[in-house]
Amino acid sequence: MKKSYLPFLGLAMCFFACSETEETPSVQVPTTYEFERNGSSSVYFQGQTDRLDMLSELKSYLAEGNAGMVIEASKLLSLYSNANAPFASAALNESGKQLENKTNPADIEFIKSLLVQAAEVSKDVATNNTQAAEGVAGAIERGTSGKIINVTEKGWEFTEFIEKGVMGSVFYHQIFNVYLSESKTGDDVDNVNLEDGANYTPMEHHWDEAFGYWGVPVDFPNGDPVLDDAHKRYWASYTNGRDALLDINTPLMNAYITGRAAIVAKNNGLKNAQKPIIIGLHELVAAATAVHYINNSMNSLSTGDTGSLFHTLSEAYGFIKAIGQSPNKQLSQANIDEILNSDFGTEGDFWTITMDGLHAAKDKLTRAYPSLKNVEDEL
Amino acid sequence: MSFNSITKTLLTGIASAVILLMPSCVTSENEEETLSLDQGPYLEDIADDYIIPAYSSFLESSISLQKEVNSFTEQPSPSTYTSLSETLMDAYYEWEAIGFLDFGPAFTHTLRANINTFPTDNFAIEIAIESGEIDLDKISSYNKKGLPAMDYLINGAAAEEVIGNFTTDPFAENRKKYLVALAQDIVDRSNLVSQAWSFDGGNYRGTFIGNKGTAVGSSFGLMVNSLSQYLESFTRDARIGIPLGKRSQGVPIPKSVEGYYSQNSIALASSHINGLKRYYLLGTSSNHGMGLYDYVKSTKASYGEELLADAILNQFDEALTKVEAINLPLERAITEEYDLVNEAHTALQKLVVMTKVEMSSALGILISYQDNDGD
Numbered sequence: 222m223k224k225s226y227l228p229f230l231g232l233a234m235c236f237f238a239c240s241e242t243e244e245t246p247s248v249q250v251p252t253t254y255e256f257e258r259n260g261s262s263s264v265y266f267q268g269q270t271d272r273l274d275m276l277s278e279l280k281s282y283l284a285e286g287n288a289g290m291v292i293e294a295s296k297l298l299s300l301y302s303n304a305n306a307p308f309a310s311a312a313l314n315e316s317g318k319q320l321e322n323k324t325n326p327a328d329i330e331f332i333k334s335l336l337v338q339a340a341e342v343s344k345d346v347a348t349n350n351t352q353a354a355e356g357v358a359g360a361i362e363r364g365t366s367g368k369i370i371n372v373t374e375k376g377w378e379f380t381e382f383i384e385k386g387v388m389g390s391v392f393y394h395q396i397f398n399v400y401l402s403e404s405k406t407g408d409d410v411d412n413v414n415l416e417d418g419a420n421y422t423p424m425e426h427h428w429d430e431a432f433g434y435w436g437v438p439v440d441f442p443n444g445d446p447v448l449d450d451a452h453k454r455y456w457a458s459y460t461n462g463r464d465a466l467l468d469i470n471t472p473l474m475n476a477y478i479t480g481r482a483a484i485v486a487k488n489n490g491l492k493n494a495q496k497p498i499i500i501g502l503h504e505l506v507a508a509a510t511a512v513h514y515i516n517n518s519m520n521s522l523s524t525g526d527t528g529s530l531f532h533t534l535s536e537a538y539g540f541i542k543a544i545g546q547s548p549n550k551q552l553s554q555a556n557i558d559e560i561l562n563s564d565f566g567t568e569g570d571f572w573t574i575t576m577d578g579l580h581a582a583k584d585k586l587t588r589a590y591p592s593l594k595n596v597e598d599e600l
Numbered sequence: 601m602s603f604n605s606i607t608k609t610l611l612t613g614i615a616s617a618v619i620l621l622m623p624s625c626v627t628s629e630n631e632e633e634t635l636s637l638d639q640g641p642y643l644e645d646i647a648d649d650y651i652i653p654a655y656s657s658f659l660e661s662s663i664s665l666q667k668e669v670n671s672f673t674e675q676p677s678p679s680t681y682t683s684l685s686e687t688l689m690d691a692y693y694e695w696e697a698i699g700f701l702d703f704g705p706a707f708t709h710t711l712r713a714n715i716n717t718f719p720t721d722n723f724a725i726e727i728a729i730e731s732g733e734i735d736l737d738k739i740s741s742y743n744k745k746g747l748p749a750m751d752y753l754i755n756g757a758a759a760e761e762v763i764g765n766f767t768t769d770p771f772a773e774n775r776k777k778y779l780v781a782l783a784q785d786i787v788d789r790s791n792l793v794s795q796a797w798s799f800d801g802g803n804y805r806g807t808f809i810g811n812k813g814t815a816v817g818s819s820f821g822l823m824v825n826s827l828s829q830y831l832e833s834f835t836r837d838a839r840i841g842i843p844l845g846k847r848s849q850g851v852p853i854p855k856s857v858e859g860y861y862s863q864n865s866i867a868l869a870s871s872h873i874n875g876l877k878r879y880y881l882l883g884t885s886s887n888h889g890m891g892l893y894d895y896v897k898s899t900k901a902s903y904g905e906e907l908l909a910d911a912i913l914n915q916f917d918e919a920l921t922k923v924e925a926i927n928l929p930l931e932r933a934i935t936e937e938y939d940l941v942n943e944a945h946t947a948l949q950k951l952v953v954m955t956k957v958e959m960s961s962a963l964g965i966l967i968s969y970q971d972n973d974g975d
Binding site: 354355364365366367516517519520522523524525527530572573574576580597598599 | 702708709712738740817829833834
């Protein structure tokens with residue numbers, strides 16, 4: 222089966238081979254993401270784990286709105302910006318970290334306005350039991366599952382839009398455009414001196430921070446279970462979810478480990494070769510997951526299950542928007558815009574979705590990511 | 601609730617176990633035999649002996665229905681009313697034989713949701729009639745259109761009152777327009793699907809027959825997935841389980857039965873299961889084409905003492921017997937004959953498992969649809 226990352230892998234292998242013949246420092250690539258200096262670990266990404274935990278608390282609070290409770294805009298905004306000790310975890314409150322200031326600046330307004338609206342709608346649903354309808358924000362049941370979700374007047378599910386929004390606009394944005402950028406892991410970044418009071422160089426730490434936003438355990442994907450409950454979330458979970466069909470876990474993990482090992486060995490060529498592999502595979506996960514949710518949406522559209530349709534469309538919307546964070550994206554921005562603003566209903570109004578629109582969106586994705594074509598119905 | 605969730609969990613468990621076992625099944629004898637079998641003759645028979653004629657029949661019924669709607673709206677009277685009411689039920693029975701074919705053109709045109717979303721929203725229909733705004737093209741219109749909406753407009757009150765609604769009522773003209781639009785929409789959509797299958801139209805028949813294999817997107821993959829999902833969501837749940845309260849902590853929901861206003865739920869369910877059985881067998885026990893039954897039989901998969909193919913066939917009969925044993929209209933039976941309805945539900949549940957787990961596994965077809973309980 223052809224995989225889109227094969228060329229990258231080939232490139233990496235070439236570098237790998239070359240590094241030996243050209244007598245650049247030899248690279249010891251371990252099997253897990255564990256590195257030591259002077260007998261103690263040099264890996265550190267607590268700040269990223271904190272932000273993943275922050276999203277978990279934000280999401281839980283949003284879900285209370287789906288359960289018919291009133292949620293407050295002030296609290297939602299505080300959870301987003303870590304103000305006024307909003308978290309149940311004291312460690313998070315005192316971490317000095319937050320989601321808002323790490324968000325792609327272009328997306329902050331979008332997320333905050335949804336948070337404010339989520340609060341308004343929760344009040345309306347709790348007080349008036351307002352049901353979602355065309356042009357009306359409110360509650361809607363997913364099938365006959367008894368699961369209720371609150372949606373905007375366009376059918377956008379708040380919880381999904383915010384969760385997937387943060388996954389794209391914070392986690393992917395930080396990996397792609399910050400930590401794997403020239404300014405954080407380029408060849409000129411300090412890879413000699415240790416940071417004050419730390420056991421890592423700035424370049425090592427920046428690479429770890431990219432890895433931390435992915436959210437997998439250091440022995441991924443060889444643990445049993447592959448993801449324990451603490452790691453079964455966000456990009457780690459979606460990567461693993463697509464692995465059976467696309468074989469992504471090991472190549473992506475190897476690229477992160479190889480890059481980090483190359484930094485230790487001061488082998489910039491090998492380090493740099495990992496970046497497009499990492500970005501390409503992360504992007505593929507978002508695209509494949511979008512196709513997965515488009516398939517689910519087609520099914521719900523056919524069965525006439527509007528609640529489930531809006532849920533899976535909200536997921537798909539978030540994953541397609543996340544592709545937009547990639548600096549190398551294979552799906553053009555014009556195509557992304559067309560999917561979100563036209564294929565997914567007029568100006569993204571899910572109430573106007575059609576089967577043709579869903580087919581058009583899926584078609585754009587499988588054209589841009591040819592490795593998805595063979596498995597487009599199984600995803 | 602607990603019974604339901606346990607069954608559900610159990611079923612999901614079994615299904616996932618089967619899915620997990622799938623890769624190892626790939627080399628089993630059944631699978632090899634299935635793959636070496638030429639699916640062509642089966643697919644041709646299924647298309648020519650069942651699907652295409654069934655779509656044609658429904659299209660004819662919907663055209664007859666439209667004619668009766670026109671006669672009635674031009675001249676509402678007891679005789680045009682009776683004629684319309686009977687023709688509506690005829691069309692509904694024909695529909696029952698194709699509603700479950702939810703793949704290919706029917707899937708693309710969301711035929712089922714457009715024609716038979718129930719319960720219908722009688723309040724929203726009245727609001728639309730008063731405002732005179734008719735919009736039947738959006739997903740928000742599913743529960744205001746199709747056969748259930750016609751059932752409400754035609755059988756929603758005693759004959760005399762209904763005739764009055766179409767003559768002396770202040771909104772009589774809007775009501776006529778609404779009924780005419782509903783009939784037109786049913787004709788248009790059934791025509792689209794029928795055309796898509798025909799040689800002169802989209803020739804989906806050609807696509808269907810050529811789309812061999814057992815992948816999710818192959819013709820057998822589509823048939824088994826859509827059949828299993830339909831049995832689960834619409835035969836078992838929508839027609840019996842939901843009215844019986846299986847999804848509402850045991851609280852029955854009379855208004856959610858199919859054909860609520862005509863009080864014909866049992867006859868409709870019976871037509872439906874008969875249709876499923878004919879689709880599966882392609883004819884009578886003594887004279888049938890090569891359909892799903894023969895295809896399952898060719899795998900020699902067994903079910904207890906008998907062949908799986910026969911066990912499924914018997915289970916269709918069992919479900920039919922149990923459904924037809926219900927005496928009262930379903931909206932009353934769910935409380936007054938609870939045990940009979942529950943037995944029908946149990947029989948359908950068994951049919952779901954046989955299709956979703958046993959049949960799919962015997963044919964090496966992955967069940968790719970998911971229920972709504974996931975995240």
